[in-house]
Amino acid sequence: MKSDMxxxxxxxxxxxxxxxEEYNSNEPPRNPQEYLRQVQRxxxxxxxxxxxxxxPKKLKKKQSVNxxxxxxxxxxxxxxxxxxxxxxxxxxxxxxxxxxxxxRQHWKSQFLxxxxxxxxxxxxDGWKRFCLGENVCLDxxxxxxxxxxxxxxxxxxxxxxxxxxxxxxxxxxxxxxxxEYLINWFEERDFVPQLGRWLYALLACLEKPLLPxxxxxxxxxxxxxxxxxxxxxxxxxxxxxxxxxxxCIVAR
Numbered sequence: 001m002k003s004d005m006x007x008x009x010x011x012x013x014x015x016x017x018x019x020x021e022e023y024n025s026n027e028p029p030r031n032p033q034e035y036l037r038q039v040q041r042x043x044x045x046x047x048x049x050x051x052x053x054x055x056p057k058k059l060k061k062k063q064s065v066n067x068x069x070x071x072x073x074x075x076x077x078x079x080x081x082x083x084x085x086x087x088x089x090x091x092x093x094x095x096x097x098x099x100x101x102x103x104r105q106h107w108k109s110q111f112l113x114x115x116x117x118x119x120x121x122x123x124x125d126g127w128k129r130f131c132l133g134e135n136v137c138l139d140x141x142x143x144x145x146x147x148x149x150x151x152x153x154x155x156x157x158x159x160x161x162x163x164x165x166x167x168x169x170x171x172x173x174x175x176x177x178x179x180e181y182l183i184n185w186f187e188e189r190d191f192v193p194q195l196g197r198w199l200y201a202l203l204a205c206l207e208k209p210l211l212p213x214x215x216x217x218x219x220x221x222x223x224x225x226x227x228x229x230x231x232x233x234x235x236x237x238x239x240x241x242x243x244x245x246x247x248c249i250v251a252r
Contacts, residue, residue, distance in 0.1 A: 079232065093203075097204050110168075172211075178198075200246075203249055
């Protein structure tokens with residue numbers, strides 16, 4: 001019963017010749033030798049090559065990543081965006097992702113200003129200050145008089161925006177780490193514009209297929225956004241559009 005395929009493969013467990021009258025393949029094996037003979041016999045009945053039957057029509061459908069957002073609180077009446085708005089935001093986000101991926105190498109080669117010193121990947125507090133600024137991290141409320149005296153931007157205090165020249169230099173592990181730092185910060189604090197800009201940029205820089213850790217992080221983000229949205233008192237709240245955007249990106 002030797003086949004061509006069997007000739008090319010060395011026998012790891014050679015079997016001694018047996019008397020077919022003493023061995024009945026319809027009965028359970030009585031010892032290791034009979035078990036190996038039964039396995040060998042079953043293997044000899046299997047074809048050497050198996051072809052899977054694939055329906056080509058199923059492959060033509062547009063494939064996407066679907067993330068379950070179970071645990072999200074439903075939007076209060078009138079706080080949920082329209083389907084058209086969601087589709088527009090998803091389309092725009094997709095374009096941003098493609099643009100970032102296309103021009104990543106170009107922006108990665110650009111030199112940063114001397115005042116831009118990115119923290120190490122494991123420096124959680126450093127990244128929070130870098131992205132959100134000392135004013136937000138230290139909960140410093142600036143007075144209007146101080147804003148008029150110092151009209152210039154101090155990125156150390158206000159946080160560095162997610163410039164392409166910055167985010168393009170981050171590898172996937174750093175992107176996931178910073179995303180986790182900011183989401184953890186958001187779990188205990190309120191939503192601020194600096195946070196929204198960085199979350200959007202980091203989500204746009206995530207590469208597919210998403211790692212399990214990334215799936216968990218963005219689900220956590222959607223749940224937190226839905227919880228903050230559920231506590232908004234007015235549809236005119238400036239945070240509503242940004243919160244809906246984060247939930248929409250994760251869900252779609």
